[in-house]
Amino acid sequence: xxxxxxxxxxxxxxxxxxxxxxxxxxxxxxxxxxxxxxxxxxxxxxxxxxxxxxxxxxxxxxxxxxxxxxxxxxxxxxxxxxxxxxxxxxxxxxxxxxxxxxxxxxxxxxxxxxxxxxxxxxxxxxxxxxxxxxxxxxxxxxxxxxxxxxxxxxxxxxxxxxxxxxxxxxxxxxxxxxxxxxxxxxxxxxxxxxxxxxxxxxxxxxxxxxxxxxxxxxxxxxxxxxxxxxxxxxxxxxxxxxxxxxx
Amino acid sequence: xxxxxxxxxxxxxxxxxxxxxxxxxxxxxxxxxxxxxxxxxxxxxxxxxxxxxxxxxxxxxxxxxxxxxxxxxxxxxxxxxxxxxxxxxxxxxxxxxxxxxxxxxxxxxxxxxxxxxxxxxxxxxxxxxxxxxxxxxxxxxxxxxxxxxxxxxxxxxxxxxxxxxxxxxxxxxxxxxxxxxxxxxxxxxxxxxxxxxxxxxxxxxxxxxxxxxxxxxxxxxxxxxxxxxxxxxxxxxxxxxxxxxxxxxxxxxxxxx
Numbered sequence: 001x002x003x004x005x006x007x008x009x010x011x012x013x014x015x016x017x018x019x020x021x022x023x024x025x026x027x028x029x030x031x032x033x034x035x036x037x038x039x040x041x042x043x044x045x046x047x048x049x050x051x052x053x054x055x056x057x058x059x060x061x062x063x064x065x066x067x068x069x070x071x072x073x074x075x076x077x078x079x080x081x082x083x084x085x086x087x088x089x090x091x092x093x094x095x096x097x098x099x100x101x102x103x104x105x106x107x108x109x110x111x112x113x114x115x116x117x118x119x120x121x122x123x124x125x126x127x128x129x130x131x132x133x134x135x136x137x138x139x140x141x142x143x144x145x146x147x148x149x150x151x152x153x154x155x156x157x158x159x160x161x162x163x164x165x166x167x168x169x170x171x172x173x174x175x176x177x178x179x180x181x182x183x184x185x186x187x188x189x190x191x192x193x194x195x196x197x198x199x200x201x202x203x204x205x206x207x208x209x210x211x212x213x214x215x216x217x218x219x220x221x222x223x224x225x226x227x228x229x230x231x232x233x234x235x236x237x238x239x240x241x242x243x244x245x246x247x
Numbered sequence: 248x249x250x251x252x253x254x255x256x257x258x259x260x261x262x263x264x265x266x267x268x269x270x271x272x273x274x275x276x277x278x279x280x281x282x283x284x285x286x287x288x289x290x291x292x293x294x295x296x297x298x299x300x301x302x303x304x305x306x307x308x309x310x311x312x313x314x315x316x317x318x319x320x321x322x323x324x325x326x327x328x329x330x331x332x333x334x335x336x337x338x339x340x341x342x343x344x345x346x347x348x349x350x351x352x353x354x355x356x357x358x359x360x361x362x363x364x365x366x367x368x369x370x371x372x373x374x375x376x377x378x379x380x381x382x383x384x385x386x387x388x389x390x391x392x393x394x395x396x397x398x399x400x401x402x403x404x405x406x407x408x409x410x411x412x413x414x415x416x417x418x419x420x421x422x423x424x425x426x427x428x429x430x431x432x433x434x435x436x437x438x439x440x441x442x443x444x445x446x447x448x449x450x451x452x453x454x455x456x457x458x459x460x461x462x463x464x465x466x467x468x469x470x471x472x473x474x475x476x477x478x479x480x481x482x483x484x485x486x487x488x489x490x491x492x493x494x495x496x497x498x499x500x501x502x503x504x
Contacts, residue, residue, distance in 0.1 A: 092343075092348045092351075092352065093352075095345050095348050096345065096348055096349050096352050098345070099345045099346075099349060099475075100473075100474070100475070103474075103475065103476060103477050106477035107477045107478065107479055177317075181360075183472070188479060191479075191481075192481065192482065193479035193480070193481060194474065194479055194480050194481070194482070194485070195474075195479045196474060197460075197472055197473075197474045197480070197485070198472060198473050198474070199469065199471055199472035199473075200356045200359070200360045200470070200471050201360050201470070202360060202361065202465075202468040202469070202470055203468060203469050204467065204468055204469070205469065205486075205489050205490070205493075208469055208489065209482075209486060212482055212485070213482075216482070
């Protein structure tokens, strides 16, 4: 099979430069029942994240006398991709992704404040176009902040990619499938500490270092969008509290 | 909450702060590794790896089947891992949990990304390819299952024979040669304990670690990375661990020659 070209005349298939992110829109607090929630549109990805807790830990035997336990469920809707109808329920892929996402939030949430409880994070991929775990983490961080859960940092995530021998950021689905390497990272931006890092494909050390520095640079833009989403939500609410007008 | 685990954790962390390890290893050396190939002649390929007191066996079986629709000219590789209940008091029978799935997927990723097995060579005819099943069986768990499993998997693959396929039948007694191995991917797993980093963590060290980093390499490239655990890594730390992984990779590859 002939290899698909992913860079044509210096531009990627969707017209982006190598260091350019897809358009990202984040909205905080959009579900009614959840303690915190966020919706993210990242390119063609459409993802909801919701947080419940701290609340009673079920099953009880998982509870810790020292800290809150974090549960995380990443799940893809069966209608979420262009291919045929997906299988619902957890897959091997979604179980691994749920685990690595949970570990990101175990790092930043100050769990010691809520012993014997659980904090449940749900990430639902409604439409997928590559980079769903990164977009899911970015949205879940906003949902946790919206739930008022204390965190050491507001993590965000983005993938670096190797396409046609070149390094870029934020891989779309085709680049994931036909590129030579994909490396999602999640980062605590205050210390530039990597909380999630996965890679598959072939990269030299030089390519790896370039990939990671481009991803770190992109993460500060994503972080700004997260804070902006939270600011939009809460600044409106403060405005609404203003003095009542008398008639 | 296991109180013994908490005590051991303090002990390991205390040692690490004094730049020591319980088994007196250097921070960046492996435990003793022993590799045996071809231990199960019924399987097309097999290997056992002992890494200190950790023991893993891998079996390779081949069948025929349909290719994936997006890769019609390639064989199908499928990797799974069983954390057998006899390997540890904490392993329970039942479907693979998230750690078994992660183990299988990380081993798979290193092999797949590096094209360790040439999947094109497993093409038979239109709509018919070899299906390669790689089964990781953990028999004794004393830490660092990823490196032991990845090494056993690579050893079993390099030991495997491809049966003959004639007139719609698999002739398992007649081999058409070994699998086409294009690359040997090996992994190095590091644990971060109390902000220090060690190679090849034992089980006690895994219980005390904040985070884990696995780097799979070929002689020239990184072919997979996976972080585990709640701790984080700085870029400079990862960069150093990549150098160490390349440095240790050649020695590991020699073990499976």
